[in-house]
Amino acid sequence: MRLGWLVDKLGGTLHGSPDLLITGLSPLASAAQGDLSFLSHPQYIAQLDSSQAACVIVSPAHEAQAQRRGPCISTANPYAYWARTTQLWKSQLLAAQPHTEPLVHPSAVVHPSAQVHASVQIGPLCVVEEGAVIGAGTCLKSRVTVSAGCRIGENCILHAGVVIGADGFGFAPEDQQWIKIEQLGAVRIGNDVEIGANTCIDRGAIADTVIEDGVKLDNLIQIGHNVHVGAHTAMAGCVGVAGSTHIGAHCTIGGGAVVLGHLTLVDGVHVSAASVVTHSLQKPGQYTGVFPIDDNKTWHKNAASLKQLNALRERIKLLEAGQSKQRS
Amino acid sequence: MRLGWLVDKLGGTLHGSPDLLITGLSPLASAAQGDLSFLSHPQYIAQLDSSQAACVIVSPAHEAQAQRRGPCISTANPYAYWARTTQLWKSQLLAAQPHTEPLVHPSAVVHPSAQVHASVQIGPLCVVEEGAVIGAGTCLKSRVTVSAGCRIGENCILHAGVVIGADGFGFAPEDQQWIKIEQLGAVRIGNDVEIGANTCIDRGAIADTVIEDGVKLDNLIQIGHNVHVGAHTAMAGCVGVAGSTHIGAHCTIGGGAVVLGHLTLVDGVHVSAASVVTHSLQKPGQYTGVFPIDDNKTWHKNAASLKQLNALRERIKLLEAGQSKQRS
Amino acid sequence: MRLGWLVDKLGGTLHGSPDLLITGLSPLASAAQGDLSFLSHPQYIAQLDSSQAACVIVSPAHEAQAQRRGPCISTANPYAYWARTTQLWKSQLLAAQPHTEPLVHPSAVVHPSAQVHASVQIGPLCVVEEGAVIGAGTCLKSRVTVSAGCRIGENCILHAGVVIGADGFGFAPEDQQWIKIEQLGAVRIGNDVEIGANTCIDRGAIADTVIEDGVKLDNLIQIGHNVHVGAHTAMAGCVGVAGSTHIGAHCTIGGGAVVLGHLTLVDGVHVSAASVVTHSLQKPGQYTGVFPIDDNKTWHKNAASLKQLNALRERIKLLEAGQSKQRS
Numbered sequence: 001m002r003l004g005w006l007v008d009k010l011g012g013t014l015h016g017s018p019d020l021l022i023t024g025l026s027p028l029a030s031a032a033q034g035d036l037s038f039l040s041h042p043q044y045i046a047q048l049d050s051s052q053a054a055c056v057i058v059s060p061a062h063e064a065q066a067q068r069r070g071p072c073i074s075t076a077n078p079y080a081y082w083a084r085t086t087q088l089w090k091s092q093l094l095a096a097q098p099h100t101e102p103l104v105h106p107s108a109v110v111h112p113s114a115q116v117h118a119s120v121q122i123g124p125l126c127v128v129e130e131g132a133v134i135g136a137g138t139c140l141k142s143r144v145t146v147s148a149g150c151r152i153g154e155n156c157i158l159h160a161g162v163v164i165g166a167d168g169f170g171f172a173p174e175d176q177q178w179i180k181i182e183q184l185g186a187v188r189i190g191n192d193v194e195i196g197a198n199t200c201i202d203r204g205a206i207a208d209t210v211i212e213d214g215v216k217l218d219n220l221i222q223i224g225h226n227v228h229v230g231a232h233t234a235m236a237g238c239v240g241v242a243g244s245t246h247i248g249a250h251c252t253i254g255g256g257a258v259v260l261g262h263l264t265l266v267d268g269v270h271v272s273a274a275s276v277v278t279h280s281l282q283k284p285g286q287y288t289g290v291f292p293i294d295d296n297k298t299w300h301k302n303a304a305s306l307k308q309l310n311a312l313r314e315r316i317k318l319l320e321a322g323q324s325k326q327r328s
Numbered sequence: 329m330r331l332g333w334l335v336d337k338l339g340g341t342l343h344g345s346p347d348l349l350i351t352g353l354s355p356l357a358s359a360a361q362g363d364l365s366f367l368s369h370p371q372y373i374a375q376l377d378s379s380q381a382a383c384v385i386v387s388p389a390h391e392a393q394a395q396r397r398g399p400c401i402s403t404a405n406p407y408a409y410w411a412r413t414t415q416l417w418k419s420q421l422l423a424a425q426p427h428t429e430p431l432v433h434p435s436a437v438v439h440p441s442a443q444v445h446a447s448v449q450i451g452p453l454c455v456v457e458e459g460a461v462i463g464a465g466t467c468l469k470s471r472v473t474v475s476a477g478c479r480i481g482e483n484c485i486l487h488a489g490v491v492i493g494a495d496g497f498g499f500a501p502e503d504q505q506w507i508k509i510e511q512l513g514a515v516r517i518g519n520d521v522e523i524g525a526n527t528c529i530d531r532g533a534i535a536d537t538v539i540e541d542g543v544k545l546d547n548l549i550q551i552g553h554n555v556h557v558g559a560h561t562a563m564a565g566c567v568g569v570a571g572s573t574h575i576g577a578h579c580t581i582g583g584g585a586v587v588l589g590h591l592t593l594v595d596g597v598h599v600s601a602a603s604v605v606t607h608s609l610q611k612p613g614q615y616t617g618v619f620p621i622d623d624n625k626t627w628h629k630n631a632a633s634l635k636q637l638n639a640l641r642e643r644i645k646l647l648e649a650g651q652s653k654q655r656s
Numbered sequence: 657m658r659l660g661w662l663v664d665k666l667g668g669t670l671h672g673s674p675d676l677l678i679t680g681l682s683p684l685a686s687a688a689q690g691d692l693s694f695l696s697h698p699q700y701i702a703q704l705d706s707s708q709a710a711c712v713i714v715s716p717a718h719e720a721q722a723q724r725r726g727p728c729i730s731t732a733n734p735y736a737y738w739a740r741t742t743q744l745w746k747s748q749l750l751a752a753q754p755h756t757e758p759l760v761h762p763s764a765v766v767h768p769s770a771q772v773h774a775s776v777q778i779g780p781l782c783v784v785e786e787g788a789v790i791g792a793g794t795c796l797k798s799r800v801t802v803s804a805g806c807r808i809g810e811n812c813i814l815h816a817g818v819v820i821g822a823d824g825f826g827f828a829p830e831d832q833q834w835i836k837i838e839q840l841g842a843v844r845i846g847n848d849v850e851i852g853a854n855t856c857i858d859r860g861a862i863a864d865t866v867i868e869d870g871v872k873l874d875n876l877i878q879i880g881h882n883v884h885v886g887a888h889t890a891m892a893g894c895v896g897v898a899g900s901t902h903i904g905a906h907c908t909i910g911g912g913a914v915v916l917g918h919l920t921l922v923d924g925v926h927v928s929a930a931s932v933v934t935h936s937l938q939k940p941g942q943y944t945g946v947f948p949i950d951d952n953k954t955w956h957k958n959a960a961s962l963k964q965l966n967a968l969r970e971r972i973k974l975l976e977a978g979q980s981k982q983r984s
Contacts, residue, residue, distance in 0.1 A: 025840065025862055040828075069743045080830035086838035097350045103978040107765050109470075111434050124765040124783045126798075127470040127488070139824070142765075142783040142801045143453075144868050145470045145488040145501050159822040160783070160801040160856065166469070166487040166525035169546040169564060172368075174408035176578055177560050178544050182414035182524070184353065194836070197822035197856040198489065198876075200547040200565075201526040203947040206353055218686045218825040220526075220878045220896075222548045222565035222583075232833050236825060236912070237856075237878040238896040239567040240548075240584045242601070250832055255878075256604040256896045256914035256932070258566070258584035273396040273898070274914040274932040276584070276602040276618045289621030292631045293945030301638040309637070309965070316971050322651045322976045437763050437780040437798075455780045455798040455816070472783075473798045473816040494797070494815040494853035497874040497892060500696075502736035503908055506872050507887050508850070510742035512681065512749075526817065526895075530852040533742075534681055548854075550893040550911075552874045568876075568894040568912045569868070570929070586894070586912035586930040602947045604912070604930040617949030620959045628965040632866040643972050650979045 001036075001092065003055060005213035007073060010084050015063070016071025018282060020110070025089055027054060039066070040079035057081050066251075076291065113129060114146075133241060134164075135191065137241070161198035164189070166201040168209075168225020183225060190214070196221065196237065205243075232265060329364075329420065335401060338412050343391070344383060353417055356381065366408035366566025367394070385409050426653055440476075451488075460493075463519065477533065481519035481541070489526035492517070496530040496537075496553020496571060509533060510551060518542070524549065524565065533571075540577070558595060657748065659693075659711055662731060666740050667901055671719070672711060672727025695722070696735035709717060770802075779816075779910050788821075791847065799922065809847035809869070817854035820845070824858040824881020824899060840883060846870070852877065852893065861899075868905070886923060887929075891952060 004018025005069070023034035028044055029265070031053035033039040035041030038057035039048055048056065048069060050129035055071040057078045077080045102108060104122040111130040116122070120134045131147045135154035140146070144158045159162070163189045171178035185204025189211045192315065196219035199276070201209060204226045211223070212231040222240040223229065229241075230249030240252050242261030247253070251265055254273030263277060268284030271277055275289040275324040294302065332346025334469060351362035354371055359365040359381035366385035367376055376384065376397060383399040386405045394400035403409045411611075432438060432450040439458040444450070445556030448462050451470040455461065460474045463482035468474070472486045476491025486492070498509035513532025517539045523529070524547035532554045539551070540559040550568040551557070567581050570589030575581070578592055582601030587593070591605060596612030599605055603617040622630065633640070660674025671930035679690035684700055687693040687709035687886035695704055704712065704725060711727040713734045724727035731737045732884045760766060760778040767786040772778070776790050779798040784790065789804045791810035796802070800814045803821030814820070821843045841860025845867045851857070852875035855864060867879070870888040878886070880897040885897075886905030895909050899918030903909070907921055910929030915921070919933060924940030927933055931945040950958065961968070 007536075007684040017905065027862065031333040042700045048739055069851070077757075077828070077830050078836045079828040081832075083826075083828035085786055085834040086840060087836065090838040092747070105765070107435075107763075109433070111691075125453050129470075139552075141803075142470060142785075143781075143799060143819075147488070150851050159821075160819040161489060161526065161817060161856075162708070163471075163488040163525040163547075166547065167485070170411075171525065171543070171544055171562065172405070172407040172411035173413075174405050177542055179408045179411040179560060180415065182418040184414060184418065185733075194823075195821070196825060197819040197858075198526050198548075198817065198854050200489075202525075202547065206355065207358070214833055216827055218878075219819075219822065219858065220854075220876060222546070224546075224565065234834060236898065237880065239858070242564065243383055244584050249960065255898050255916075256536050257814060260583075260601055264368075266365060269939065271621075272624065273916055273934075278601075278618065279621075286624035287621050288624045288627040289619045290627075290631070290934065291619045291925075291945045292635055293943050294635060296942035296944045298635070299944040299946075300635060300637075302636075303946070305641045306519070306634070306962070307948055307950060307954070308641070308958075310954075311405040312641060312644055312970060313961045313964070315648065316968055319644070319647050319651060319975050320971065322655075323975060325824040326651075326654060326696075326982060341682075406976075435763075437761070453781050453799075471799060475797075475816070489817060489854065491799075491816040491853040491875075494875065495813075495850075497852060497872070498739075499737035499872055499890065500733070500735040502733050502739075505870055506734045506890060507739040507862065508743065509739040510746040512742060512746065526854050526876075528817070529810075530853075530875065534683065535686070548876060550874075552893065566894070568909050570892065588911075588929055599949075602950050605949055606946065607949075614952035615949050616952045616955040618955075618959070619947045620963055622963060623905045626963070626966075630962060630964075633965040633969045634962070636969070640969060640972055642977065647972070647975050649978060649982075653978075654982060 001089065003071070003073070005087065006036075006085065008288065009088060010081060011058070012073045012075035012081060013063075014071075014073050015067050018052060020071060022054060025055065025086060028056070038078045038082040038085075040082065042261045057085070069078075108140075111148075113168075117154075132144065149186040150188070150203065151186065152189045153193065155191055156189060158195045158220070159197040159199075162195050163197075163198075163200045165203040166200060167173070168205055170205050170225065170243075185209065185226065187211070190231070190313075199223075201227075202243075218223075218255070236273065329417065331364075331399070331401070334364075334413065334416065335415060337402075338409060340385070340401045340403035340409060342401050343395050347452075348382060348399060350382060351413060351568070354381065364413065366406045366410040366413075368410065370385075385413070402519065436567045439476075445482075457493075475515075477514040478516070478531065479514065480517045481521065483519055484517060484521045484523070487525040487527075488549070490523050491526075491528045492523075493531040494528060496533055498533050498553065498571075506646070513537065513554065515539070518559070521545075523652075527551075529555075529570075564601065657745065659692075659727070659729070662692075662741065662746070665744060666731075668729045668731035668737060669719075670729050671723050674709060676727060678710060680741060681883065682709065684712070687838060694734045694738040694743065696738065709856075713741070718973040751767070753821075765795075767804075773810075785821075803843075805842040806859065807842065807845070808845045809849065811847055812845060812849045812851070814851045815855075815875070818851050819854075819856045820851075820864070821859040822856060824861055826861050826881065841865065841882065849873075855879075857883075858899075874911070880917060892929065 001022040022036045026035040028047040028051040037053035058066045063074040105124040108126040110128040113130045117136040128149040131149045133151040136314040137155040150165040156313040165185040170181035190213035199221040201223040202225040214232040216234040218237040224243035226244045233251040235253040236255035248267035256274040259277040264280040272288035329350040338646040350364045356362040356375040365381035386394040393401040433452040436454040438456040441458045442460040449467040457476040459477040461479040465483040478493040495511040499506035511513040519542035527549040529551040530553040542560040544562040546565040552571035554572045561579040563581040564583035576595035584602040587605040595630040600616035657678040678692045682691040682711035684703040686706040692711035714722040719730040762779040764782040766784040766881035769786045770788040773792040776794040783801045785804040787805045789807040793811040806821040823839040826837035846869035855877040857879040858881040868887040872890040874893040882900045889907040890910035891909040912930040915933040920936040928944035
């Protein structure tokens, strides 16, 4: 990959020879000769001077320092530039090894009534059930299930083991038993959505479960029935979102967080990893609720005190009353 | 669906014309003309008067109010009635589109020694291993694995990606390494059990892991080896139950909760979402243990204080001693 | 299984007839006549005298007591001896039922460019993508995916639904959208690794995600991109490890724990179940961070007080100041 070709494709200002050949991509610290690297976070600035990288993508603020080291590309958002570089890199790798396999792997089970755009890629051992709709440019990796009537937009990626449209968890109690509520809705997924391995999105009870454009879900996430996830929201691994919760656009949910059902999270809410959202969050901002980890002995002491916290509060009240009495 | 036909099937008292045609099912708030709806929770009572629904299923307590609005069906448990209505609705939908597919999809891999009742439905790309037994009326959706020797009862539903009977997590430490303990038991599942997508139930070490009748498990749940789940217990998504724990009947475990191993939860225990059960729970009731979520700044302050909680308790003791000394 | 044959294979000192036939394996409490059992934890010593077991594996410390009861095998590590006994038992069971199935199930989809050792066992409906490498003696149970270019060592077991090498979760934010960072690394797994059902290990962004020899992972675990798990570390079910975290050797991570990204856990760190690791742990030892579970009412009171904890701390400070003033 010539630097000149890269800058023609992606823009930015190149300081250095356009004929310089890039033979690999690498972080600053481990970059070898021939590697292209990037500096996106000031935290890594100390690694810039000593990096062996052939060229570094930097923001205008670090352009001068980078130039003293050697070739660089200056651009407003080095991390996004880097992301696009990885995309070019991968497409070149793929072009080098001509794919002769059919877009739909012969082992996939696609119902004749499913509407699958001619450009869709369906990997080995996937299942696409009756009436499902899959938009142009979408890719199902291996062993994905898209259940009956569910709709996936364009340019989505569904990783191995994903299950779209299993029944939501709906039962009515009667005589100490559970009566199944048939889940008559489906799942509707927008464009440019990526869904991680073994993640599950349940079909709605009556209306559909909805995932809007540009949403990114990591692995092993559970999205309950009738959840609505707003555009460009991202969730890290192992998150669980219970039924009928409405999550706004441009939110982030940290790994292992749990969001209870029937709540509303407005646009721009950020939930820290492993936090449990028990009530609606009506203001944008960062929210956290995690028991701080400690060495086991210290934790034991604090956890024991925690179980008496309300009693301690009463004792403080008594002390305050005593002191004010002594004062008067 | 004629209202008269519905009441003939499910009982209840119809106020309105039995010839009224129902063309859809919907919650009160979004119901359109022709829709059947229901009122099960007093919280939604305000939606009753303004609902566009053709007919509403209500309890006797709300019968009079519902009648002032229009047609209604009165029944002791409107939510269970609604559940049964969804079942009738779905069976009518299915009857309308004649299924010509075989019960066992040709892509499923069923071992010749497995005992699968003639009425069992096995979806695409399922695996049923040797000696497995599957009872009448049970349905395996796509990509389910039932491992060797495991037994599934009658009228169960196993959703896509379920794994029954993978090895339990058993290793003996020796010389800082782990020696595998072969898992010689199996999994035994009762009747009317539903198991959500990508949920895993491990085989027992020697005796079997047991799931009793009527248990409902949501998606992405982990049930360790030799766990016993009592009849009609329900667990929401992402729950983990460690090995050899005995959970009673009629329990509910909220989403994302973790139950440690070798514990006993008696019948009628209810664990709130995301709580961690670290000791046996010998009395029925609701149990909770979750760090309250807060804006990040407030959480930081409280979490920092929490790490000194035991020290604060000591300071309160000192204050109390000081005050009682001053008093005397 | 003759006792004499067992001791010939595994060593230990037999007190009793070598011709005694073992017809089953069982824990002490439930052992029937003919069963072999073991005593590894002093907690179960009360069960020894009354056990119906034909023979008990014990440590030298319990040899005398066990002999008073009947036949026993004395060995330094009874639990590891038991583990090896289960392995012999299983191999005998398998020998009794001759397997005529091919090592690679015909329904598996193995790319022609994958390097799969002749001794590898690949179960039904697995996917092994191009350029993947799988070492001698490794077993993929049903429905496992090994993605392009990933390498699995020798004598590993991958349970049903495992996904090795899905894309890591990498996106650069730009104009409130997410730009995909192609994941150009792979996954490299050592020898003697066991991976539980539906567990996911993501491919690295540039360098590889690495799992060293002897690691044992339970079900439904998420390992992010560029994580490094040191040799003989074990993780229980539902653990999530975020990207670029380095976990040392001989660690244990309890079920449902979450480890944030870009952290270092040194060798010999033990994290309790459901704890959240938010900073690096530089010393070996046991770490915990879990909100203690309580009856719901008590929890409510303590949780409410917890939200004022920092304010309580300020009030204690004021009280202390007041008391010291009164004293002076």
